Amino acid sequence: MSVDWFEDDSLWKLMEPVLFTEARLAHTPAEVDSIKSLCKILQEDTILDMCCGVGRHSLELARRGHKVVGVDRTRLYIEKAITNAKKENLDIEFVQDDMRTFYRKNSFDVVLSMFTSFSYFDDHEEQMLVLRNIYSSLRVGGRFILESAGKEILARIFMRQNWSEWPHGFMMEEREPIENWSKMHNKWIFVERDGSVHRWEVIHWIYSGSEINEMLESVGFSDVRVFGGLDGGPYDNEATRLVVVATK
Ligand SMILES: C[S@@+](CC[C@H](N)C(=O)[O-])C[C@H]1O[C@@H](n2cnc3c(N)ncnc32)[C@H](O)[C@@H]1O
Incomplete structure (x- = not known):
């Protein structure tokens, strides 16, 4: 039986230094500033970091006093995230699970999907399942932020x-x-x-601004806003990333 690429632990192991470079780790606090501003995160908000990797956003949000749950399928990354949280005495729940199966009904005020972590499943219906899980995990009024490489x-x-x-x-x-x-x-x-x-x-999906907008609206999200970067600029010819913020 062939294993889907994202289920190959050897890939994530060898890619770890490529994905989580010193520069990327050092830039995380600035990313969290932008996420907080785009999602209007309040101090008491509970946050789900979906596909948290080694936990760079989870850790930074917890340092700022937020209650965070990080979910990722890769054991190696979850173990590193747990070790790093322990080192700093941060109380974060890290869960090893698949984004197609994880949901906690009406439990979060904000869900993050950062650094092209959505788009992996060959079947469009599985992609929609992930969005439905995220929608279900959010409380009414909760915000979802997705940051990815846009098709354009x-x-x-x-x-x-x-x-x-x-x-x-x-x-x-x-x-x-x-x-x-x-x-x-x-x-x-x-x-x-x-x-x-x-x-x-x-092999992964690449979404245009309007495609992702339609997908989010079709699972029930409203006020879908599309940006060209975490700085909140327009998704235009100078966009560097596809960033979408949607509300339940
Ligand atoms: C590009 S990394 C991004 C990590 C993190 N969001 C960040 O910004 O540092 C993608 C992550 O998705 C996780 N992942 C891949 N397939 C997954 C799945 N089916 N369910 C949950 N996590 C998955 C990988 O283990 C990896 O940590």
Whole structure:
């Protein structure tokens, strides 16, 4: 039986230093400032960090006194998040679960999906299931923020191939938009310094501003606002990220 790419622990293990670079970790407090402002987060709000990874947003929100639950499928990341929270004596609940199955009815004021963590499931209905779970987990009036690479941006900056060097090896990436620009097909090759080679095919949905807006409205969200970055600027030709804030 073939395993979906996002269920391959070896991918997340090797990608950890690529995803969570010093620079990205250092930028997290500024991201949290923007999230708090875009979602109008109040001190007493309870926050769900869906696909929390190693917990960079969860930790920063908890440092600022918020009650946070972080959910992620990858055990390695959840363990790191728990260790980091313990080091700082932060009271955060981290749960190892899948975004298709996790929900807690009417339990959160804000849900985050940061850094392209939504869009992984081949079947559109599974994508919608994730949105329904998030909607169900929010209290009435709760806000959902999704931050991702938008289709219009990817089309504008499209690069078929590139490679990059990391302390633990080299990464080669090849991309192809498929299914009429519905999805991106990425071929990743990672060569470790000892010569071991890892290959993955990573296929994920790419959404336009209007597509994601429609999906959110169809599960019941209202006041869907689309931005071109966490700074809250317009989603226009200069947008750097697709950021959507929607209200239950
Ligand atoms: C690009 S990382 C983003 C992590 C975090 N949101 C951040 O901004 O640092 C994507 C995360 O999604 C998690 N993930 C992948 N598939 C998942 C699933 N089916 N359910 C829950 N988490 C999943 C991965 O383990 C990974 O931590």
